[in-house]
Amino acid sequence: MNIQTISTQPFTDQKPGTSGLRKQVTAFQKPHYLENFVQSIFDSLEEVQGQTLVLGGDGRYYNRQAIQIILKIAAANGVKRVKVGHQGILSTPATSCVIRKYHTLGGIVLSASHNPGGPEGDFGIKYNISNGGPAPEKVTEAIYSRSKQIDRYLILEAPDVDLDRLGESQLGDMTVEVIDSVADYAQLMESLFDFERIQQFLTSGEFHLCVDAMHAVTGPYAQAILEQRLGAAAGSVINGQPLEDFGGGHPDPNLVYAHELVEILFGENPPDFGAASDGDGDRNMILGRNFFVTPSDSLAVLAANAKLVPGYKSGLSGVARSMPTSQAADRVAAQLGIECYETPTGWKFFGNLLDADKATLCGEESFGTGSNHVREKDGLWAVLFWLNILAVRQQSVEEIVREHWQTYGRNYYSRHDYEGVESDRANALMEELRASMPTLSGKQFGAYQVEYSDDFSYSDPVDGSISQNQGIRVGFTDGSRIVFRLSGTGTQGATLRVYLESYEPDAAKHNYDPQEALADLIKIADQVAQIRSYTGMAQPTIIT
Ligand code: VG1
Ligand code: CO
Numbered sequence: 001m002n003i004q005t006i007s008t009q010p011f012t013d014q015k016p017g018t019s020g021l022r023k024q025v026t027a028f029q030k031p032h033y034l035e036n037f038v039q040s041i042f043d044s045l046e047e048v049q050g051q052t053l054v055l056g057g058d059g060r061y062y063n064r065q066a067i068q069i070i071l072k073i074a075a076a077n078g079v080k081r082v083k084v085g086h087q088g089i090l091s092t093p094a095t096s097c098v099i100r101k102y103h104t105l106g107g108i109v110l111s112a113s114h115n116p117g118g119p120e121g122d123f124g125i126k127y128n129i130s131n132g133g134p135a136p137e138k139v140t141e142a143i144y145s146r147s148k149q150i151d152r153y154l155i156l157e158a159p160d161v162d163l164d165r166l167g168e169s170q171l172g173d174m175t176v177e178v179i180d181s182v183a184d185y186a187q188l189m190e191s192l193f194d195f196e197r198i199q200q201f202l203t204s205g206e207f208h209l210c211v212d213a214m215h216a217v218t219g220p221y222a223q224a225i226l227e228q229r230l231g232a233a234a235g236s237v238i239n240g241q242p243l244e245d246f247g248g249g250h251p252d253p254n255l256v257y258a259h260e261l262v263e264i265l266f267g268e269n270p271p272d273f274g275a276a277s278d279g280d281g282d283r284n285m286i287l288g289r290n291f292f293v294t295p296s297d298s299l300a301v302l303a304a305n306a307k308l309v310p311g312y313k314s315g316l317s318g319v320a321r322s323m324p325t326s327q328a329a330d331r332v333a334a335q336l337g338i339e340c341y342e343t344p345t346g347w348k349f350f351g352n353l354l355d356a357d358k359a360t361l362c363g364e365e366s367f368g369t370g371s372n373h374v375r376e377k378d379g380l381w382a383v384l385f386w387l388n389i390l391a392v393r394q395q396s397v398e399e400i401v402r403e404h405w406q407t408y409g410r411n412y413y414s415r416h417d418y419e420g421v422e423s424d425r426a427n428a429l430m431e432e433l434r435a436s437m438p439t440l441s442g443k444q445f446g447a448y449q450v451e452y453s454d455d456f457s458y459s460d461p462v463d464g465s466i467s468q469n470q471g472i473r474v475g476f477t478d479g480s481r482i483v484f485r486l487s488g489t490g491t492q493g494a495t496l497r498v499y500l501e502s503y504e505p506d507a508a509k510h511n512y513d514p515q516e517a518l519a520d521l522i523k524i525a526d527q528v529a530q531i532r533s534y535t536g537m538a539q540p541t542i543i544t
Helices: 033-044 063-076 092-100 137-147 183-192 195-201 218-229 259-267 295-308 326-335 346-354 377-393 397-410 425-440 521-530 529-535
Strands: 004-007 021-024 052-057 081-089 108-111 124-127 153-156 166-169 174-179 209-212 271-278 284-288 289-291 319-324 339-343 359-366 370-371 411-423 449-453 472-476 481-486 493-506
Touching: 004 124, 004 529, 021 481, 033 063, 033 124, 033 153, 033 195, 052 063, 052 092, 052 411, 063 081, 063 153, 063 166, 081 092, 092 108, 092 124, 092 183, 092 377, 124 284, 124 411, 153 346, 153 397, 174 425, 183 377, 195 218, 195 377, 209 218, 218 377, 259 271, 271 377, 284 295, 284 397, 289 295, 289 397, 295 319, 295 359, 295 370, 295 377, 295 397, 295 411, 319 326, 326 339, 326 397, 326 411, 346 359, 346 370, 359 493, 370 377, 370 472, 377 397, 411 425, 411 449, 411 529, 425 449, 425 472, 425 481, 425 493, 425 521, 449 521, 481 521, 493 521, 521 529
Parallel strands: 052 081, 052 108, 081 174, 209 271, 319 339, 319 359
Antiparallel strands: 004 153, 021 124, 108 124, 166 174, 271 284, 284 289, 359 370, 411 493, 449 472, 472 481, 481 493
């Protein structure tokens, strides 16, 4: 066996963000860049000798090359076995499922999720721990600090592994097992949902659906589960073939980037149900006929209807949402008499709550929903959850959401993103906003009076760890909120995210366009944070 020790120098920019290390592909292609980071992961883990890891990615450009490099570094570091997805493909939720099912030490996910792919696009790498979830901050901090000191990495000199053939092969002393990317995940889904009932519903001829996999990782999963297993008509899954550049698209399942699906669901003779997912399969957008379900509402609807689904029929221990996510789920939790936890943005903060069984369902406004079945958000799971509810209730998506609003009131919600802002200006905006907080309290803006403003800080109820500066909140006396934070997943400049929310209990007022309903708050956001003058932009680049 030929293990080489390669001397290297640290890179200073390997700090993981909201979800792993994300950079342009060209950054990852720099000599030693990926190797340094992977060795930093291994160096910061207590013991990798003799352990099993899971490895796979969303199929984007550089996925296969990175897998070969990582396998050789793993072999050189004494890892005993790596379970790698067929053709390098494993969605983020499927990776989490496999880690948990086989009790592995952890896994490495190669994805930049919703960021565009291809040679000019982005790449990313993330480490997941043995519970199947994203490494918590103390682990990512340890990896980052190791990356700043690293002076060598170990790598096996060996030919590439054939990722196209299922089964085992040897890489030095390490066994590489190429696994079916879908099988374990499909089995898990079958254990949670009433597949028989969904199958009857989908084959009745009266219900049609369209799922847009956006040429990203969800295609093979959706085809196997929805079309082959549950009998949805062939062609129900569109753009189902994973492509290295996602067909030139932007695999972000929102009304802007998933426009092909939006045109179908809002077009002539639309199907009854539409969904889209992102690059690595952990997000979902749910649409009805001519109807958009906000992710925050989706979480609330799933929570309110959970007992209709076999895997959740005994009820929920609690729910959790990220801080900028609307408070719709809080109202359901209150009615159910369970706790609703508010965490910082990023799935890693849900892990402890799920492990401690404090929460069963979790969600983020950014089209992410999931449960304790894995430790990641899960796009296809959300689709199946909705289909199970629809099959039981025999109502349209719109009817279900409207009834939900009638019961709980409507949380009007929107997120405005200002992308590609110069980092210094974005930071200055946040700084000035932070500095102005003490004077905001009590201030009147038209009909709105500020009740509080703070910089969100989270104290984990399970391990007591504290995460500060997680977004500036401005809350009003009527329960409305504006939240400001900078994205932690971008790779160029800064993205300012402004989250807007108001609450309307009166069912007679549930028919407004959210931009209209939130118009005053949108103006106040600009007044408070001087968005136009700092960003130089008159409009957000993306509204969801
Ligand atoms: C964004 C979303 C956040 C999500 C994260 C990773 O982060 O806002 O809710 O958890 O992406 O999702 P940020 O820091 O850019 O706002 V994924 O699907 O990219 O792994
Ligand atoms: Co994702």
